Amino acid sequence: MKYLGEAPQEEAATGERSTRNRVARSILDHGPSTVAELARRLGLTQAAVRRHLDALVADTVVEAREQRVYGARTRGRPAKVFALTDCGRDAFDQSYDKLATDALRWIAQSAGGEAAVAAFARSRIEQSGAGYREAVESAAPAERAQALARALSADGYAATARSAPGRQQGEQLCQHHCPVAHVAEQFPQLCEAETEFFSQLLGTHVQRLATIAHGDGVCTTFIPRGGAPPPAKDEGEDAPPSTEKTTHTSASTAGRNPA
Structure with missing residues (x-):
């Protein structure tokens, strides 16, 4: 049943927060992740993942890092990964x-x-x-x-x-x-x-x-x-x-x- 006060824009905002939480939870469960890895796990487009990551970075929930490379480094810049900040981890700590x-x-x-x-x-x-x-x-x-x-x-x-x-x-x-x-x-x-x-x-x-x-x-x-x-x-x-x-x-x- 729809609760009073639920407007279309609020429904959209709730859906956005739910997906954003899924992105953050995936990073918590799997560790620092690339955009491509998150998109594959969550069934989202990479563009959608980037949009949610931008919001999470702005909220200091996640931060971008350079991916650690073990062994011989390949050509090109390492892929950027996103990891939870201390603030982000606290949000999941109950x-x-x-x-x-x-x-x-x-x-x-x-x-x-x-x-x-x-x-x-x-x-x-x-x-x-x-x-x-x-x-x-x-x-x-x-x-x-x-x-x-x-x-x-x-x-x-x-x-x-x-x-x-x-x-x-x-x-x-x-x-x-x-x-x-x-x-x-x-x-x-x-x-x-x-x-x-x-x-x-x-x-x-x-x-x-x-x-x-x-x-x-x-x-x-x-x-x-x-x-x-x-x-x-x-x-x-x-x-x-x-x-x-x-x-x-x-x-x-x-x-x-x-x-």
């Missing part, structure tokens, strides 16, 4: 995910249960989100969602903000990457705290529509325009919840698919 999950599990079992995990999550986002607060508060009210998206992108969340589709009067904040998705899958309090924090920053209730931690392709948050509640349902349906109720629901469903 040992910190396990450490964080183990630590949160210990907190839940030994230091106050789920309430203690929730308190930790709120403290974490308050401390790490100081830059988000500065970016949002320095922006004009109509540009705050865009300012938050830029600040999140600077922290690796690959975020965008655009007008919400359909009859929804507001914007959708989409985070195309989540550095803590594996941990949040087991501890949705991280998503809940983030949703509450966004609400505080933007001065209005927000509603989390989808999360990567739950298995959705993008973390999508609806931000009503001007603090208005979501649009009323069609005649004959139940009335929409009040603003106060929606705020509470947003926090409680973050990290889960509310559909």
Whole structure:
């Protein structure tokens, strides 16, 4: 099922990132590789591989090196190979995910249960989100969602903000990457705290529509325009919840698919 907020350009971007990750993974699995080797392994054209490699080099995930030649050197310049940088290897290393999950599990079992995990999550986002607060508060009210998206992108969340589709009067904040998705899958309090924090920053209730931690392709948050509640349902349906109720629901469903 297509999730809300998925625009054609976002679908294309998601496909590009998926292929780019395959290129990087192939280098991780097989070591420094030439364009021709990557194209053969992945079933891509060499032109497509070069395009993805250019993006990975720009992101400091891979770097170009001169291929080592063992034995007699043949005529001509050695083929260029691409290898993962330390940053690129860190992106695949999930040992910190396990450490964080183990630590949160210990907190839940030994230091106050789920309430203690929730308190930790709120403290974490308050401390790490100081830059988000500065970016949002320095922006004009109509540009705050865009300012938050830029600040999140600077922290690796690959975020965008655009007008919400359909009859929804507001914007959708989409985070195309989540550095803590594996941990949040087991501890949705991280998503809940983030949703509450966004609400505080933007001065209005927000509603989390989808999360990567739950298995959705993008973390999508609806931000009503001007603090208005979501649009009323069609005649004959139940009335929409009040603003106060929606705020509470947003926090409680973050990290889960509310559909």
